[in-house]
Amino acid sequence: MSAEISAEWRVPPGHPALAGHFPGRPIVPGVVLLDRSLLLAGSLPPGRRWCIAQAKFLRPVGPGEVLRWSFTATSDTAQRFAIHAGDALVASGLLQQEAV
16 A cells, blocks of 8 residues: 555636536536546556545535645555645545556
């Protein structure tokens, strides 16, 4: 198993997914957080493809927020991820290695 790794991303205020989600009070769609999680998982053990096995969203994320991802191996084929905005946990879940 690998050591914990982490990454940060500031949600661009002009991100295209915010335009229709929701007018007047934009929030980042969960699918954007999951997509970003899989993108960042590319820095996990090389040569592996990951899929989302489970995910939980705990609070909305708005434009301009700085998000911090952490990934921790739970086995050779699974990684837990957590997404924080400041001290608040906004989402978490489990990535599993895709079967080849």
